[in-house]
Amino acid sequence: MNTELKRENGITEGVIWQQLLLFFFPILIGTFFQQLYNTVDSVIIGQFVGKEALSSVGGSSAQIINLIVGFFTGLSAGASVIISQYFGAKDQKQLDRALHTAYAFSILGGILAGIAGILLTPAIFRLMNTPKELMQDSISYVRIYFAGLIFVFIYNMGASILRAIGDSKRPLYYLIICCVINILLDLLFVVGLRQGVKGVAAATLIAQGVSAVLVTTALMLYTPGLKLRLRDIRIDRKMLFFLLKIGLPTGIQSCMYSVSNIIVQTALNAFGVDIMAAWAAFGKIDSIFWMINSAFGISITTFVGQNFGAGKWERIRKGTRVCLCMALSIAIVLSIALMTAGKFLFGIFTADSGVVAIGLRMMQVISPTYFLFVFIEIFSGTLRAQGHVFITTLMTMSGICLLRIVWVSLIVPHGTLEEIIACYPITWLLCAVGMTVYYLYKQRKILQKDFPKKIS
Secondary structure (H helix, E strand, O other): OOHHHHOOOHHHHOOHHHHHHHHHHHHHHHHHHHHHHHHHHHHHHHHHOOHHHHHHHHOHHHHHHHHHHHHHHHHHHHHHHHHHHHHHHOOHHHHHHHHHHHHHHHHHHHHHHHHHHHHHHHHHHHHOOOOHHHHHHHHHHHHHHHHOHHHHHHHHHHHHHHHHOOOOHHHHHHHHHHHHHHHHHHHHHHHHOOOHHHHHHHHHHHHHHHHHHHHHHHHHHOOOOOOOOHHHOOOOHHHHHHHHHHHHHHHHHHHHHHHHHHHHHHHHHOOOHHHHHHHHHHHHHHHHHHHHHHHHHHHHHHHHHHHHHHOOHHHHHHHHHHHHHHHHHHHHHHHHHHHHOHHHHHHHHOOOHHHHHHHHHHHHHHHHHHHHHHHHHHHHHHHHHOOOOHHHHHHHHHHHHHHHHHHHHHHOOOOOHHHHHOHHHHHHHHHHHHHHHHHHHHHHHHHHOOOOOOOO
8 A cells, every 4th residue: 555645634634624624715716716717708808898799708608618517527526536535545556546547538528528519519509599699709719618628627637636635725726827827818819919709718728728737747746645647547447437426427417507507598698688798797706606615515525535435424424514504604694795796796897787787686686595505515515425426416407407497498488587597596495405305314324324335
């Protein structure tokens, strides 16, 4: 066994709330910089080009990108869980197999999804009722993004692996570097060279390429307990099965989220450019909550995964409770803050008073109910880290995604803006109740059995 894995592990040994926060803050800041990629694109486009260009970057384009990237990010959760369990169990051989299989999968997936995205983008935009005046810029933006999708996949997989072993700082450092590169290139391509939507897409592609190189280099040279070797990158079929067993349901769940969001986006597209621009701007403001909530979700998944591998049941239960309380507190405070500063926040993206007024209407429906999703994120993260993903995925797909699709289908075309987007808090409430009940039931069942189940 590699002696580097014998060192004291803070996640399995340290003070729980301190370990969660030490892991949470780098992830939060890193997620902030990752979101800043596209947010800066939107701000620069909205201020220097116009609301039509803002709609092209942040409307249907963002939904398509989120669909593909979200699906793969869900798949990479399988690697994260398996690697965190092997790391907690100090199983060097299986850890090595999981690392190289995950990397091979990200490279292959990035190539295939990128090609498919480039070919299918025009047809998808037509299905989404994208206005003709936005079509050309939207297609250009998404196609350039998909051309660099392999970099996105490699970075996300590499960052997930680093976080799975408790290293949340280096992904943060790499994102800060690449975000600065992205901002500088945005200013050069859009403000200086007047390349518009194509300019922000090219800037993002270059920055993501840099992030992929940085995370790969770290795994090859600077990661105690792990060493990525390029010659060993290949798919181990048995290990791939373990990764997909956990990652595929999570990826499908993420994909269904995006599909339901695309359907909502399609409904809103029929209202015209102003509502599309407001929804795009609200999406950037709304992302503040999702950054925080996601950071808590990643933190508890890694925490539970390593402690599950180490066989520390009481630490898992206590860690979940602590993480839930912290996430709920921040969600409530954030809802109040966003509602208070809403007009100012929308003004960052556009000077159009009509767009700002529409955005505030959206915020009043969705933002007060953020706390509901905390239960879904934390409890599903704990269950995923224990290897229980099928029921949580089924629950989320039916309770959120399918119900949201039914809601929009019934409301459109006669519903108001508020009635359409009310599908978000309604579905969150239903799924939060179901997830809480299932979490409590499943933990009792696990306690009755020999814990932990030996990792295959």
